[in-house]
Amino acid sequence: MRKPDELVIETGGRFRVHASLYVDDDLFAKEMERIFARTWVYVAHESELPNPGDYRTSVIGTQPVIVARDQDGDVNVMFNRCMHRGATVCRADRGHSNYFRCQYHNWVYNSRGELQGMAQKSGYPDDFDRSELSLVRPAHVASYRGLIFANLDPAAEPLEERLAVVRRSIDAWCDRSPAGRIRVTRGTHRYRYPGNWKLQLENGVDGYHGNYVHESFTKILERSGERSRKDVTRARNDVGSLNYAKGLGRGDGMLERRAGMLGTADYSPYADYHRQLVEAHGRDRVEDILTQRNILVFPNLYLFESHIRVVRPVSTTETIVDNHPTVLEGAPAQLNTDRLREHERFFGPSSFGATDDLEIFVHVQTGAQATAAEWLEMSRGLHREQRNEFGEHVGHSTDEAPQRSIYREWRRLMTAEAEVPV
Ligand code: FES
Numbered sequence: 421m422r423k424p425d426e427l428v429i430e431t432g433g434r435f436r437v438h439a440s441l442y443v444d445d446d447l448f449a450k451e452m453e454r455i456f457a458r459t460w461v462y463v464a465h466e467s468e469l470p471n472p473g474d475y476r477t478s479v480i481g482t483q484p485v486i487v488a489r490d491q492d493g494d495v496n497v498m499f500n501r502c503m504h505r506g507a508t509v510c511r512a513d514r515g516h517s518n519y520f521r522c523q524y525h526n527w528v529y530n531s532r533g534e535l536q537g538m539a540q541k542s543g544y545p546d547d548f549d550r551s552e553l554s555l556v557r558p559a560h561v562a563s564y565r566g567l568i569f570a571n572l573d574p575a576a577e578p579l580e581e582r583l584a585v586v587r588r589s590i591d592a593w594c595d596r597s598p599a600g601r602i603r604v605t606r607g608t609h610r611y612r613y614p615g616n617w618k619l620q621l622e623n624g625v626d627g628y629h630g631n632y633v634h635e636s637f638t639k640i641l642e643r644s645g646e647r648s649r650k651d652v653t654r655a656r657n658d659v660g661s662l663n664y665a666k667g668l669g670r671g672d673g674m675l676e677r678r679a680g681m682l683g684t685a686d687y688s689p690y691a692d693y694h695r696q697l698v699e700a701h702g703r704d705r706v707e708d709i710l711t712q713r714n715i716l717v718f719p720n721l722y723l724f725e726s727h728i729r730v731v732r733p734v735s736t737t738e739t740i741v742d743n744h745p746t747v748l749e750g751a752p753a754q755l756n757t758d759r760l761r762e763h764e765r766f767f768g769p770s771s772f773g774a775t776d777d778l779e780i781f782v783h784v785q786t787g788a789q790a791t792a793a794e795w796l797e798m799s800r801g802l803h804r805e806q807r808n809e810f811g812e813h814v815g816h817s818t819d820e821a822p823q824r825s826i827y828r829e830w831r832r833l834m835t836a837e838a839e840v841p842v
């Protein structure tokens with residue numbers, strides 16, 4: 421059995437990962453300990469919990485959590501596991517309640533996870549200490565621009581430090597809103613695929629597959645007279661001043677295009693919106709703000725132009741993905757509607773885009789079973805990528821710089837010597 425540092429190999433101008441990364445159950449268990457229990461993991465957006473008593477359920481890796489706003493207005497993240505005999509105390513995806521009542525024996529907790537009462541309490545002595553039976557919390561919770569993260573590692577670095585490599589891009593993404601605030605108020609579109617979680621991670625920053633996997637979508641655009649395939653291909657392959665695939669470090673990555681990303685609404689008809697952005701954020705920043713980006717924040721968060729995407733590993737061969745369409749606060753209502761319609765057309769349940777990606781994940785998962793064939797190739801563009809002033813690995817938009825960023829961090833975390841937090 422190879423060790424994790426022997427499964428991601430970068431040597432002689434080649435970058436390769438071993439097929440066992442997608443099929444080995446021991447590696448999956450180790451990923452949950454070494455990656456999801458030691459890094460900042462996205463759990464929810466503040467706008468999903470506007471009022472005291474609002475809650476939603478989420479996960480840190482495979483560990484279920486509740487994210488709840490209490491009566492003081494504070495956001496609490498707690499494991500969704502009763503302190504009695506372990507049942508989940510909240511079964512809904514989201515809702516509003518000041519209490520969580522365990523279905524098994526009726527123990528009741530408040531929005532801070534404090535045990536408020538238990539059924540037939542005469543079965544316990546009068547001095548039984550309830551205060552020790554609050555729902556357990558992750559070691560750290562912090563948020564940045566409304567994005568709430570949790571970290572199980574008591575020795576974790578501060579969130580802002582962790583996000584240093586990707587913060588500029590998160591800011592540009594949030595500042596698409598003239599108010600500088602994104603809202604997650606359009607529900608969730610969830611899908612589940614029979615494949616490893618890293619396939620979704622690789623794919624959202626893969627600028628190489630579009631001409632092939634999404635050929636059917638571009639054919640539809642052409643047949644409807646909306647846009648020619650040649651035009652779409654040219655926009656995608658153009659080596660322009662803003663047409664990149666980037667590996668940012670810490671596993672983060674980005675696909676960045678001035679225009680032409682499939683699944684993005686056309687902002688050009690909204691002159692008022694452009695004026696609003698100039699007023700709110702300054703003329704200098706508008707071009708950067710309107711650059712189209714798919715931003716990966718390792719290990720489980722994607723900021724797409726139209727939605728937040730959260731990757732939820734279930735097992736080695738099963739993954740749930742939550743897509744939360746976003747609203748740009750302060751932007752024209754029609755623009756927000758157009759963004760949602762475009763999101764539905766490319767990413768939605770009956771869309772012509774993301775559904776084709778899922779089909780490919782199944783094929784990769786099947787192919788990866790051939791572990792005897794060993795290595796997968798991720799060298800594309802390695803010979804031509806540049807390092808910019810921010811230390812980013814910058815490649816052509818079809819290069820595999822972001823995928824290499826994912827696996828460099830994967831190798832670093834999987835081989836780190838630090839104690840696994842309990
Ligand atoms: S497991 Fe929750 S009350 Fe018994």
Ligand SMILES: [Fe+2]
Pocket residue numbers: 623629630633634773774777
């Ligand atoms: Fe795709």
